[in-house]
Amino acid sequence: MDSSVHLDNVVMNFGDFTAVQKTDLKIESGEFFSFLGPSGCGKTTILNMISGFLEPSKGVVKIGGKSMAGVPANKRPTSMIFQNLALFPLMTVAENIEFGLEVRGVSKAERKKTSDRLLELVALEGSGSKKPDELSGGQKQRIAIARALAVEPQVLLLDEPLSALDLKLRQHMRTELKEIQRKTGITFIYITHDQGEALTMSDRVAVMSAGKLQQVADPITLYREPQTSFVASFVGENNPITGVVDAIDGNLVTLNCGVLGKFTGRGIGTISKGQSATLFIRPELLKLGQTGDMSFTARIAEVNFEGSYLTLTALLNQQHAISVQIGAEQYTADLIPDAEIQLSFASQDAVVIAGEGNV
């Protein structure tokens, strides 16, 4: 069955305020798709347009190729898992799961079969007669998933469903969600402001900022080939160095960063000589010593031991802070504050994006 979701030139305005700028995006059938962005960037608004709680100001939402304009939330083939889960507190767990079938007039025996099957799927057999209040956070989470799956939606919408859980449980639920998605083959549209969550689970991620889509790509591409300064700095750690384009050689762009020196990286998008641009290099791609083709010296300001790795904060020319991540095995006793160190990176590992890089 076609359960793709197409945001066809969708815009959402609240009065004068544009919460979602013109967006054209196709989410494939059976995909695990995430929206990633900081708080208030319009993620929930997008989800509400797909689920039917909001009608777009312009454009249409299409599900399985069919326009959803004018179709109310309760008639759409979607089902939603809310940020606060919204389990019905007065119903038992089984009644919660069966609710969607009950309002469709499905017989009691049939409903029971479904809820038993789903309770098994989420590994909570035998909890059917409990009240939601008697369950732990992670169990409630799984009941919310079971309840949403019971109506056999084509598209499952998840609004930061893991944000209320502690770290351990969150990591565990990530695997479970992914597993459930694999088993059911339903399109998952997942919202989060936690990049770890988006990167580990998704087939593709859309990064949003201030109502605008910044980049849509699979996690690896997103990490390695950020297309905008926002993506480069929002997804993962990154060290920005801003300068003026000095030379362009094939895909390599050299920036003149004044007193900091000259740096070369892969150019992304259109960049022309003389304009200002920013080079981004990830902490783990910076090496001690002279292994890469771009090398420079810096002074250590701080050393943080984080278990399997170390984070060094070093000052370039006494002013520009750079963070460097090295494996714990590379630690030597001379890595102390105020020590001078030699750092380097491969210019193919750095990206250069037009603009000042401030987001």
Added chain:
Amino acid sequence: MKSETIMRWGIRFYIGIFFIYLFIPLIIMGAATFNNSRFPTITPWKGATLKWFDALAQDGAMWTALWTSLVVAMGVLLVAVPIGICCALFLSTVQGRGKTFLYSLMMSPLLTPGVIVGISTLIFWKSLSVSGGIMLTVIAQTTFIAAYVMLMVLARLQRFDRTLENAALSLGASQWQTFTRVLLPYLKPAIISACAIAFLQSFENYNTTLFVKGYDTTLTVYIASKVRTGLTPAVNALGLIMISVTVLIAILYEWKRRQEAKRTVSSVQ
């Protein structure tokens, strides 16, 4: 810290006096029932008797009045509770201009003296050629009791999490199903309390009823008329019974409420 101690004892003393003040009158009234005197008093005490309960039981007019009161209270319950619920639903849903005005308007019957509610109802229905009686009593009492119901239901509605409704819709429920399956069950405790309050408010109302009762007499009106004419301790007997019943209901209600509170607390843990 010495002034603190004095303060503490002062306030305890005050509380003690206060509760004596609150309960002494009721106790004296109850005690007077058993005094073998022609007038309701405890001074002088003329020996104990139960004859005033008999006298009360013989009083046919009292039984009629009790029946009238029950009919009126049931009527008020049936009319005022739905109105109050509708107002609460309305206020918790709409936003924007005019809402404060409407809220004030809905509250206004509570800030209007009861006699005026009675008088305006009487005059209004007179102009439609309807005169006082049970029906008018129900209408007049509903005018302000609906506002009480509204406040009680609204208080609970304000703690309602509206995403529950979205959850139901997203699972395919119609708006009507969402209302009956999600919102109404949530409101049930408040509605039950509101029914109890509406019933009691109606049962004990005097100031409004007095103007619209026509030739019908509710129990409260009957007691008042007894106090002014033909006062005997039979009135105390009636009072004592009514107090006992209300105290019993109050305690039961409170007990149930605490039971409920305990249940929610324990289930949260």
Added chain:
Amino acid sequence: MFKQLKARFGSSLSVGIIAIIGIWLIGMVILPQLIMVDYSFRPNLLPSEIGTDKDTYSLNNYETLFGNSIHLSIFAKTIWSSVLVTILTLVVSYPLAFYLAKVATPGQAALCILLLIIPFWINEILRTFSWYIILAYKGPLNALLLALGLIDRPVRFLSGDGGVMVGMVYAYILFMIFPIYNAIESLDSNQVKAARNLGAGWIRTHYRVIIPHAKPGIATGCIMTFMLAAGSYAVPALLGSPGSRWFTQIIYNWFFEGGDWNQGAAYAFLLLLICIGFIALVMRVFKVGLGDIAR
């Protein structure tokens, strides 16, 4: 507004909600008041004369009050005594409300509240009647005072306004305590502690921290008490004497003894205006809005 309602409840339920509210507001709240006001400006006519040229608007019914010195003095006394009852009730209630909200342990507070609610659930008539017994000429209060030798002749408590006011304070005290209690309870106890730590005395703490916070509750309590006192028929009828009539009793007489409803309507409207005036005054003095009242 209908759009918001429809989005939540669907059209048929929304129409039902609006219709029911409309019937209540228009048919029970607004129209009766308007008709009453209209009535008060018309003369008292025989049914056959209604609609003839005798049926004209005038201020005659209002002039009656200002021409009748007895009614006027009762009107003034009712207002004045109701203000007094309100102040008295406030003074008696405030310490208790404060105790319940901030001094008592939760258990004590719950018990006290239950004890307070019980008399509140009992009929106003019975509450008043019990005072009738206590204050009677040969009643227990006189007996006690005589026995203690404080008086040598029984006092006629029930012949002046004193008995009425005592009964009113008793009957309406809960309408004062609960709003104030709710308001004080919502005050963060740390604020009280902070004020005390900064060296503020008890009086100052109340005056500067607690009372300002409790303002909406105090305003609500005062409004309710005044309205109930000024509009009470039961208490003065039971505890008063012919010499200490209340304005509501005069209104009642116009309706059921004088047979002049138009006149009665005018008096009733004046009473309503006084109550509205009092509400406006209290809201001004305490600087609270209508929305804060009875929350």
